Amino acid sequence: MLKSQYLLEYAAWRVRTQSQSLLRNNDIGRYGAVSGVQGSAPATKKTIGFWSAVFVIFNRIIGTGIFATPATVLALSGSVGLSISLWLLGSLLAAAGMQVFIVWGCAFPKNGGEKNYLQYLFPKPAHLIICLYAGSSCLVGWAAANSLVFGEYFLKALLNTEPPRLVLQLMSFICVTVTLLLHGAVLEWGLRVQNMLGVFQLFVVAMVAATGLVAIRSGVPAAVELGKEPCQWRGRDNFSNIWEGTNLSPSSISLALNSVMWSFVGFSNANYAMSEMKNPKRTIKLAGPLAVAVVAVLYLFSNIAYLSGATKEEIVTSGRLVVALLMNNVWGPRVERFVDMGVALSAFGSVLAMSFAQGRINQELAKEGVLPQSKILASSEPFNAPFAALGLHWFLCVLIIFFVPHGDAYNLVINLASYPSSVVNAVISFGLVYLYFSSLSCAEEHSQYRWHLLSPGALVAAVFFGTANVFLFLAPFVPPPAGAEPYETLPYWTHAVVGWVLFGLGAIWWVVRPQGRTTSSE
Numbered sequence: 001m002l003k004s005q006y007l008l009e010y011a012a013w014r015v016r017t018q019s020q021s022l023l024r025n026n027d028i029g030r031y032g033a034v035s036g037v038q039g040s041a042p043a044t045k046k047t048i049g050f051w052s053a054v055f056v057i058f059n060r061i062i063g064t065g066i067f068a069t070p071a072t073v074l075a076l077s078g079s080v081g082l083s084i085s086l087w088l089l090g091s092l093l094a095a096a097g098m099q100v101f102i103v104w105g106c107a108f109p110k111n112g113g114e115k116n117y118l119q120y121l122f123p124k125p126a127h128l129i130i131c132l133y134a135g136s137s138c139l140v141g142w143a144a145a146n147s148l149v150f151g152e153y154f155l156k157a158l159l160n161t162e163p164p165r166l167v168l169q170l171m172s173f174i175c176v177t178v179t180l181l182l183h184g185a186v187l188e189w190g191l192r193v194q195n196m197l198g199v200f201q202l203f204v205v206a207m208v209a210a211t212g213l214v215a216i217r218s219g220v221p222a223a224v225e226l227g228k229e230p231c232q233w234r235g236r237d238n239f240s241n242i243w244e245g246t247n248l249s250p251s252s253i254s255l256a257l258n259s260v261m262w263s264f265v266g267f268s269n270a271n272y273a274m275s276e277m278k279n280p281k282r283t284i285k286l287a288g289p290l291a292v293a294v295v296a297v298l299y300l301f302s303n304i305a306y307l308s309g310a311t312k313e314e315i316v317t318s319g320r321l322v323v324a325l326l327m328n329n330v331w332g333p334r335v336e337r338f339v340d341m342g343v344a345l346s347a348f349g350s351v352l353a354m355s356f357a358q359g360r361i362n363q364e365l366a367k368e369g370v371l372p373q374s375k376i377l378a379s380s381e382p383f384n385a386p387f388a389a390l391g392l393h394w395f396l397c398v399l400i401i402f403f404v405p406h407g408d409a410y411n412l413v414i415n416l417a418s419y420p421s422s423v424v425n426a427v428i429s430f431g432l433v434y435l436y437f438s439s440l441s442c443a444e445e446h447s448q449y450r451w452h453l454l455s456p457g458a459l460v461a462a463v464f465f466g467t468a469n470v471f472l473f474l475a476p477f478v479p480p481p482a483g484a485e486p487y488e489t490l491p492y493w494t495h496a497v498v499g500w501v502l503f504g505l506g507a508i509w510w511v512v513r514p515q516g517r518t519t520s521s522e
Contacts, residue, residue: 048277053287059198063350064149065263067323076256078247090260091296099461101268109280113271135506136420141396143354145413147172150347157340184387197349209301254475362389408487415495422472429466
């Protein structure tokens, strides 16, 4: 009897100790913010190799920017020469930015991206910087702009006419809702659809770029009616006086460069998943520059294709349908509808990629305890996916789709999404310069990362990228010249003021949030 009782007590003790061990190593316990349990993170499965990292960046960069923004850039810059120069400058900025994120990624090869870098630069006051970052990253409906482009192109392909406003809004709503269900309820299918559309996006841009390459060599005759002589593209006159009409307004150039940079947004996408990367330091050093270089070349030839296939006036007045205008002028109206459908699918792929990343950003910040209702937003129930965190992003997109004036919605979302990113990019860029000089004095808190060994190229890239981003967040406060206003019904400074308001909301939340939830440091 005593022996049986002893065995039962021993078995109960084993269950308790094993349960405590499991609890300490639970994936949620590492964050402490939600569960209150401090523990170590389990080993993350390394699933991202070199080519996977390249396509992680490809799928995020290539969306609708190259199809939707060239007309805006040309209208704001005023000339073909300045427009092409801004696209080249955008390519250089993306390359410099990639170098900045490579340096940070090699120093902190773990998931989180800017959150890790900002926390290292500003450890005190505790949690303030992460609340500011949360305010600027979680309160923007990143996918709203591309959902509007999806609705416009999709309906134009079906109806062959401009859709009514309400119909466009409903189609955009369906787009973001399907995205929520795919990534929040049936994750495996969401990833499959996203990967297929990512390959399709690259194929579409390559087709447009190939048209530009042919145009450089010999030009392509426009489609003509039967019985008429073919003629060269009327857009070839665009290259006879490329600087005519140049607009050097700082505000206009800033907005144009913002639009260009929007087309490159995503070059840092691999930094959010470095814990899941095989040999992360070597992979990011190779995959990042390759992805940015290929996209930059494709974008340059795509712009040349647009300028070779239509007059400057046609491009400016075409609005966001410049790629459809190109194909209509070259191959005729029948091909244009197929192009519209292709761009719509590309926009949908971009919505999937943006929402996939933003849902995880929201969830990770919630696990840190810096969002309202963090326990709900951090949950992966009931579908083993961040449905609630994705729902927050879905809600913000719906607000933009239905309540932002239709004519300004796309440009506002572009500028508003880019503006806080410019501030963050400037901070982490000049942060590298600060760390370099402070480490020269052998400060102990920085010595383990060997910041004093940063290469001259990395420092130049940091200064270049940081300076450009300072210009991007200061210039919008300068009034643009008449006729170059970024919005039809909103003040020109709307996106800049709202961007700082988002940071302010993060600061207010840091003050008033429940202090009982504390984050655990990794």
